Amino acid sequence: MKIAIISDCHFGFNEDALPQAREAMLLSLKMGADAILLPGDIYDIRVPRQEVLHETIRLYSEIKKRGARGPSAIQVLEKKGEGFQKIENEGIPILAIWGTHERRGKGLTNVIQIMDAAGLLICFHTRTLILEKGTEKVAFQGLGGVPEEYFGRTLEVAGFAPLKGVFNIFVFHQNLSELMPVEMENTVSMEDLPNGFQLYVNGHIHWNHDIKSAGRRLLVSGSTVVTQMKKNEEKPKGFYLFDTSSQVAEFVEIPSRPFHFREIRCASETAAGIESAIEGELAQILAKHSVMLPLVKIKLSGTVPRAAAAAIDIDKIIRKNAGRAILYIDKDFESAELKDRIEMLRRIRAEGKGAKDLGWEILRVRLKEKRIGIREPHEFFEMLAEGEVERALAHI
Numbered sequence: 001m002k003i004a005i006i007s008d009c010h011f012g013f014n015e016d017a018l019p020q021a022r023e024a025m026l027l028s029l030k031m032g033a034d035a036i037l038l039p040g041d042i043y044d045i046r047v048p049r050q051e052v053l054h055e056t057i058r059l060y061s062e063i064k065k066r067g068a069r070g071p072s073a074i075q076v077l078e079k080k081g082e083g084f085q086k087i088e089n090e091g092i093p094i095l096a097i098w099g100t101h102e103r104r105g106k107g108l109t110n111v112i113q114i115m116d117a118a119g120l121l122i123c124f125h126t127r128t129l130i131l132e133k134g135t136e137k138v139a140f141q142g143l144g145g146v147p148e149e150y151f152g153r154t155l156e157v158a159g160f161a162p163l164k165g166v167f168n169i170f171v172f173h174q175n176l177s178e179l180m181p182v183e184m185e186n187t188v189s190m191e192d193l194p195n196g197f198q199l200y201v202n203g204h205i206h207w208n209h210d211i212k213s214a215g216r217r218l219l220v221s222g223s224t225v226v227t228q229m230k231k232n233e234e235k236p237k238g239f240y241l242f243d244t245s246s247q248v249a250e251f252v253e254i255p256s257r258p259f260h261f262r263e264i265r266c267a268s269e270t271a272a273g274i275e276s277a278i279e280g281e282l283a284q285i286l287a288k289h290s291v292m293l294p295l296v297k298i299k300l301s302g303t304v305p306r307a308a309a310a311a312i313d314i315d316k317i318i319r320k321n322a323g324r325a326i327l328y329i330d331k332d333f334e335s336a337e338l339k340d341r342i343e344m345l346r347r348i349r350a351e352g353k354g355a356k357d358l359g360w361e362i363l364r365v366r367l368k369e370k371r372i373g374i375r376e377p378h379e380f381f382e383m384l385a386e387g388e389v390e391r392a393l394a395h396i
Contacts, residue, residue: 001133003169004028004036005240007203008223010101012052013044016257017225018059023254024224024239025063029092031241031252034074035131035138036063036092038121039203040099040145040173043111044227053111060094060120067092079128079139079163087122093131094121098144099173099203100357105382112144126158130166137166138244141197145173145204147360147378149186160194167244170194173203178213179220190214199242207232208240210249219249224256229297229328231261257326258294260285266302266333271311274300278317278329286324296325301332309333356385 006028009021025036043052068091076093077084098112116123125144130137141160151174162168170193177189179202191214193200200218208222221240226233237256242249262281266274278298285296300312314329321327360381367377374380383392 001034001131001136001138001167001244002032003138003242003244004031004033005039005201005219005221005242006036006224007039007221007239008041008099008206008225008227009038010041010044010223010225010227011056012048013225013227017044018055020237020254020256021224022059022063023256024252025059026066027252027254028239028241029063029067033067033092033241034133036067036094037140037169037171037201038094038096039142039171039201039221040097041101041203041223042096042099043102046102046104046110048111056115057118057120060115064091064094064120073133075132076122077130077132079130084130087129088119089122090119095129095140095142096121096123097125097142097171097173097203098123100145103145105386106379108382108386124171128163130163136244139163139166139168140171141168141194142171143173148175148184150378151186152188152192155188155192155194162194162196162198167199168197169199169201170197171201171203175204176202176218178211178218179205179209190216190218198247199244206230207235208238208251210240210251221251224254226257226259226295229259229261229295233259234261257292258289259297260294261297261299263299263301266300266304269304269308271308271313274304274308274312275317282321282325282327286321293323294325296327298327298329299332300330301334303334359385 006021006024010017011021028036074093076087076089078087096112098110102110102112104110112123115121122129124140124142127142129140139162143154143158146154160170175184175187177183177187180187193216200216202218202220205220206223206228209218209220211218219240219242222237224237224239236253238251238253240249241252264277264281281298282296285294309331312331317329318327360378363381364377367374380392
């Protein structure tokens with residue numbers, strides 16, 4: 001059975017998100033995929049705009065119809081106690097879990113659950129699904145994104161275990177210590193994952209990996225669109241097509257907007273000198289592209305006089321190149337008064353934290369510093385994040 005692993009589409013992030021994910025799905029069908037697996041962060045925010053929902057509903061419908069192979073091609077079953085229950089599914093099965101971007105508070109419905117209720121995909125968070133194709137059976141167990149500090153404990157409580165006589169895949173959406181550039185608190189390693197599965201699939205990380213560690217094989221297909229603008233996102237975008245019979249994972253590159261990351265180290269230059277260096281880097285990048293506008297991230301670092309740093313006209317450079325590149329320029333100069341702020345930003349970037357994760361971390365630290373005890377503090381934070389202030393106050 002061929003499984004297309006297409007992750008972190010981030011629908012709604014920008015104009016590239018939907019067409020590049022669509023290209024991945026269509027290409028997977030041409031290559032004979034029997035099912036499409038979406039390991040989270042399919043959407044970019046918890047409550048997507050209606051326009052985004054409309055576009056993705058049309059996409060799922062298109063893919064399911066194009067992937068239809070007859071009513072008996074692929075059977076979808078769910079394990080219920082000691083037995084199995086058939087799940088009605090038309091067209092190619094699209095299996096999904098939610099990620100950190102779709103996750104909402106306890107008792108609140110997220111967009112992946114809505115799409116499941118509409119029959120457009122099958123959400124298998126804490127469920128066990130079995131796909132049957134002839135005599136072949138592949139089981140999927142999944143855990144949607146949870147706060148990092150709860151992931152290890154959630155694995156223990158859920159008690160995920162492989163089924164006998166089938167090919168078992170465990171799917172999740174979290175950080176893993178093997179894939180992090182720096183050590184992070186509460187991050188589990190591959191050896192902490194449930195035992196006995198033939199394949200482990202993770203979302204969340206935006207560049208592809210096929211690694212073996214602690215007796216486990218892990219596939220991370222990466223994102224289908226550039227969102228974080230880090231050096232690693234210069235790698236090709238695409239998806240894995242995994243054959244459960246041969247256990248061969250083929251990374252399939254998709255057409256995507258070119259992305260370039262450049263760092264310019266400055267040392268006491270004038271503003272004019274730094275602007276000239278930026279233009280020089282851009283000239284080299286733009287000489288390689290003539291069709292699609294590239295996405296370019298330039299990081300300015302080093303030590304320069306405060307006056308020179310303030311005098312750099314970034315807006316002018318962006319306007320000048322507006323028709324040739326989608327350009328982002330960050331000043332990351334070192335100075336005494338900015339040292340603490342820069343260190344914080346570096347840590348946030350290294351950990352890949354979003355605004356919501358950062359807010360939770362700040363709240364957790366402040367509660368600890370003030371020695372304030374709140375039952376289920378993460379639920380308290382989720383209520384605040386959802387704007388339910390009165391409910392949050394009642395929770396204290």
